[in-house]
Amino acid sequence: MASSSSTASTEEASTSQPEKKEETKQKKEDDGEESDKESDEKMFECNICLDTAKDAVVSYCGHLFCWPCLYQWLETRPNRQSCPVCKAAISRDKCIPLYGRGGSGKDPRSKIPPRPPPTRTEQTDNGRFSWGSNEGNGGFHMSFGIGAFPFGFFASAFNFGAPGTAPAGANFMTPQQIEEQEFLSKVFIWVALIFIVWLMLA
Amino acid sequence: MSTPSERRLQKELMSMLKEPPTGMEVDTAVMEHNDLHTWHVRLTGAAGTLYEGENFKLQFKFSPKYPFDSPEVTFTGDNIPLHPHVYSNGHICLSILTDDWSPALSVQAVCLSIISMLSSSKEKKRPPDDALYVKTCSKNPKKTKWWYHDDTV
CATH class of the missing domain: 3.30.40.10 (Zinc/RING finger domain, C3HC4 (zinc finger))
Incomplete structure (x- = not known):
């Protein structure tokens, strides 16, 4: 002031x-x-x-x-x-x-070298199921399709990346990120299968 | 006398000595051997305010990155003004000294801001967290993570 x-x-x-x-x-x-x-x-x-x-x-x-x-x-x-x-x-x-x-x-x-282009991207507004928008990442739509409460919980609880960065990262992922994603998708498929088996047995 | 930072300080000093702004006076005695990196400025409280007639001493320390980097400004000497944004060790909570610094500001602009900050005070008192802050703070006020929440004073 x-x-x-x-x-x-x-x-x-x-x-x-x-x-x-x-x-x-x-x-x-x-x-x-x-x-x-x-x-x-x-x-x-x-x-x-x-x-x-x-x-x-x-x-x-x-x-x-x-x-x-x-x-x-x-x-x-x-x-x-x-x-x-x-x-x-x-x-x-x-x-x-x-x-x-x-x-x-x-x-x-x-005269002065132009600064490097910014890498920052605006936050996109997708809610809890941020992976759902990453087309071609495989696997997730199917397991979420059951739509039961626990999956909603898992989706938010295991969503490690910040919601804003996840979609941007999908375009150019490092091999490590791809590995992590694959590992996570396997885990979720197993969790889904266990849940289905439990539903059938109960 | 060669770096851009020194050239700019020299220019500021010249203009302040040539046309001394009201209420501030640069103490050139501190700048021995032409060392422009530490300045002392005597401030006088503005007339019609709580600090009328009082004299204070401000210390400026400039890094080689000045004016892109803000100066380190503290009150020094015996008379530290009693003000809700001035700690008893001389540190000042003023946004232009850190976050809102701009290279278009100058020693004169900072002094004017501080005189203005003193002038708008309605009560002579220390900040509520003075005792704790003075015990725990770093020597350099720029290392404090200031929280600028009070725009009224």
Whole structure:
């Protein structure tokens, strides 16, 4: 809260500067020009290193950075990337390179290797029987088909992976995971068979 | 004077010495041999608040990763303000010092936040868990898992 008030005050200061500039110009031309130069330089300072922005990029929210500075910040907090100045959502693709007259004209963002693509996937909303949606995993639909209470219990009790990660993992499983799944499916088939036998005997 | 972190600290120091913001003053005596990694800043309680006229000393420690890494900020000296978010060992419970840190913040912004935090206090008292925390905490407040639950002060 306090931090936002500080940035707000600097913004206020910068917006009120033009008025001040005009006043000083009217009074003392030399002084006015000097402060003009200074504030002009500050206008194009990177918000992170406070130097004149090199390989400048500007975020959608309008804040200027050196690309190396912003890149380092985005890497520091890859999980919640936010604009250092206003905390708006920000990412590599949500900033625009600035090309002045003197620059090379190359996209500054191409200089630093792009970060690896994220592997995070959104949680899918399948309830207790999360394995049921993994088509081609074999076996489970049949044993659950009985639909009796204990199986519901087993399904939730033996569901080791988090429900969100299980479906994603189905696309590229390690051999170890496949082995575990096969082992589990065997266990469940045996449990199902024992249950059926018990039902018939009872 | 060569790393980006030192360049930025130098710039911040220059601007704070050139135009001292109200209620804060950098103590350059601590920075012997141009060591910019530890700063002491004298704070003055804002007028019209519970801390009016009181003087406090803040210590800033900067890692080489500054400004991407937040500074370690504690109150130091004899007068630790009595405030519900300030522990008697000088540690401060303030989100911008850890989770909400941003490289666009600065020593000046942190000082302003702390003055503002003091100013909004309605009661001069220590946090309820002061005794326990001070006994068990790490020396570095950044190692504490702070729980930011009170937005009112």
